Amino acid sequence: MRALFVVLKPLCFLALLGYCPSATIRPKEGWQVYSSAQDADGRCICTVVAPEQNLCSRDAKSRQLRQLLEKIQNMSQSIEVLNLRTQRDFQYVMKMESQMKGLRSKFRQIESNRRTLLTKNFQELKGKMNELQPLIPVLEQYKTDATLISQFKEEIRNLSLVLTAIQEEIGAYDYEELQQRVLSLEGRLRNCMNKLTCGKLMKxxxxxxxxxxxxxxxxxxxxxxxxxxxxxxxxxxxxxxxxxxxxxxxxxxxxxxxxxxxxxxxxxxxxxxxxxxxxxxxxxxxxxxxxxxxxxxxxxxxxxxxxxxxxxxxxxxxxxxxxxxxxxxxxxxxxxxxxxxxxxxxxxxxxxxxxxxxxxxxxxxxxxxxxxxxxxxxxxxxxxxxxxxxxxxxxxxxxxxxxxxxxxxxxxxxxxxxxxxxxxxxxxxxxxxxxxxxxxxxxxxxxxxxxxxxxxx
Incomplete structure (x- = not known):
C-alpha cells in the first residue's frame, strides 16, 4: 500500500495538479515547477521539476505510437502466417489447375467423338471429379486469405499515414528520444520521492x-x-x-x-x-x-x-x-x-x-x-x-x-x-x-x- 503521494503517475498527473506557488524549489532556467500532491488545505506535499515543454501531450502521442507499432507488429506476424498458408494452398491450386486441364482435354475428346463414349470414359471422368472435390474448400480458403492480405495491406497503408502524422507532430523527437525524456523525468520524480522519506502525519x-x-x-x-x-x-x-x-x-x-x-x-x-x-x-x-x-x-x-x-x-x-x-x-x-x-x-x-x-x-x-x-x-x-x-x-x-x-x-x-x-x-x-x-x-x-x-x- 502506498500513501497518496506515492501513487504518482509520471507526466500527465503532474500537469493536472498545476503550478504550486508556495513551492520553495527554484527551478533551473527552462524548466517549470509542478505540484505532484497537496494536502486538504491546498498546501504542497511534494514538488516535482518537469520540462517546460508540454510532454504530457507528447507522452500521449508516444503511447499511441507505441500501440500502433505493436499493432503493426501483430499484423506483420499475421501476414507472415497467411503467407505461409497461401503458399501451401497455392500448391493445391497448382495441382487443381493441372487436373482441370486434364479434365478439359478429356471433355474435348468426348465432344469430338460422342459415338466412342464408353463406360470406361465415364468411370475415368468420375475419378477425376472425385480428386477435385477436396480441393474446392482449399480454393475457397485461398480466396479468403488473399482478401485478408489485401485488407491488411490497406490497413498498414492507413497506419503508416497516422504514424507519419504523429512523427511530424512530435517534431525532432523520435520515439526513442522521447522515451529517454520520459525516463529522465521519472528519475526526477524518484529524486523527489527520496526527499519524501520524512514528513508530519496529516491524515x-x-x-x-x-x-x-x-x-x-x-x-x-x-x-x-x-x-x-x-x-x-x-x-x-x-x-x-x-x-x-x-x-x-x-x-x-x-x-x-x-x-x-x-x-x-x-x-x-x-x-x-x-x-x-x-x-x-x-x-x-x-x-x-x-x-x-x-x-x-x-x-x-x-x-x-x-x-x-x-x-x-x-x-x-x-x-x-x-x-x-x-x-x-x-x-x-x-x-x-x-x-x-x-x-x-x-x-x-x-x-x-x-x-x-x-x-x-x-x-x-x-x-x-x-x-x-x-x-x-x-x-x-x-x-x-x-x-x-x-x-x-x-x-x-x-x-x-x-x-x-x-x-x-x-x-x-x-x-x-x-x-x-x-x-x-x-x-x-x-x-x-x-x-x-x-x-x-x-x-x-x-x-x-x-x-x-x-x-x-
Missing part, C-alpha cells in the same frame, strides 16, 4: 481489511528494510503463551493461508508489539523486560538485552492490557522501543536502539501516561499516540525526538472492528499495519512535507 484513511484470522489479539508485519522483491509476511497470533511465528512469501499467500515456513522461538513473547527489521524479529521476552533479536536466516537468537528500568508484565501496558508494556517499532530513522519507567512516573519513554546490539542509543522522556495510551507508532522520529484502543480513537499526542517537543493532535482513526491490539507503521509501505479484533488491516497515511533543493539543504 489516516482506511482501513483495508486484508484478512480475518486468529484470536482477538495478535501481530502481523513485513520487513521495512527488505528489498522491493521481498514481500514476506510474518504472523504472530495471541499476546502470550505462544512461540510459533508463521511466514508467508507474499501478502497473497498470507490471504490464501499458504505458509512457506514456521519458526519455533526459544522464548514465549509478551504482548503484540513485535517488529521485523532487516531480517530479524525483535520481541519482548515473556515476564521480563528483555528484548530478543531472533534471526530468521539462522533460526537462532542473535542478541538479547534487558531494557533497563522498563516496566513489564502489565505494569505499564496500553489501555487494552495484554502485557503490552514494551512496544518495539521501526521507522525511516531506525529501531525504537516505547515503554514506561517508575523514574518517569509511568509516562512514556522513547528509546532509539542499535539494531545489532539492542543497546539504547538515546532516550526521550514524554509526559504522556503509558496506561492512557491506546496504541502508538513512530514516523520519521516522531511518536504518535492514540487515546484509545476502542471505537472513537484518534491520534491525540505526538512527540518529536528531533526537537524534543510535543503537541496535541486530533487525527481520527477508524476502528472498524472496535478493538485495536496492534498498530505499527511500515516505512517501506508507508502504511499502518493493524490487528483489529481478529482482522488484519492496513491504514493509509498522508504526510505533509517541506522539500528543500540540494542547494538549500
Amino acid at each position: 489516516i484513511t482506511g482501513p483495508i481489511t486484508v484478512k480475518t484470522s486468529g484470536t482477538r489479539f495478535g501481530a502481523w508485519m513485513t520487513d521495512p528494510q527488505a528489498s522491493p522483491k521481498n514481500n514476506k509476511v510474518w504472523y504472530m497470533d495471541s499476546y502470550t503463551n505462544n512461540k510459533i511465528v508463521r511466514e508467508y512469501k507474499s501478502v497473497s499467500d498470507f490471504v490464501a493461508g499458504v505458509e512457506s515456513r514456521t519458526y519455533n522461538l526459544p522464548f514465549h513473547w509478551a504482548g503484540t508489539n513485535h517488529v521485523v527489521y532487516n531480517g530479524s524479529l525483535y520481541y519482548n521476552k515473556y515476564q521480563s523486560n528483555i528484548i530478543v533479536r531472533y534471526s530468521f536466516e539462522s533460526g537462532r537468537v542473535m542478541t538479547q538485552r534487558a531494557l533497563e528500568s522498563a516496566g513489564f508484565h502489565n505494569v505499564y501496558p496500553y489501555t487494552w492490557g495484554g502485557f503490552s508494556d514494551i512496544d518495539l517499532m521501526a521507522d525511516e530513522l531506525g529501531l525504537w522501543a516505547i515503554y514506561a519507567t517508575n523514574q518517569n512516573a509511568g509516562n512514556i519513554v522513547i528509546s532509539q536502539l542499535d539494531p545489532l546490539t539492542i543497546q539504547v542509543l538515546n532516550s526521550w522522556n514524554t509526559e504522556y501516561s503509558k496506561r492512557n495510551a491506546g496504541e502508538s507508532f513512530m514516523i520519521c522520529g516522531t511518536l504518535y499516540i492514540t487515546n484509545s484502543h476502542l471505537t472513537g480513537a484518534k491520534v491525540y499526542y505526538s512527540y518529536s525526538t528531533k526537537t524534543s517537543t510535543y503537541e496535541y493532535m486530533d487525527i481520527p482513526i477508524h476502528n472498524q472492528y472496535f478493538h485495536m491490539s496492534m498498530l505499527d507503521y511500515n516505512a517501506r509501505d508507508r502504511a499502518l499495519y493493524g490487528w483489529n479484533n481478529g482482522h488484519q488491516v492496513l491504514f493509509n497515511v498522508t504526510l505533509f512535507h517541506i522539500i528543500k533543493t540540494d542547494d538549500e539543504s
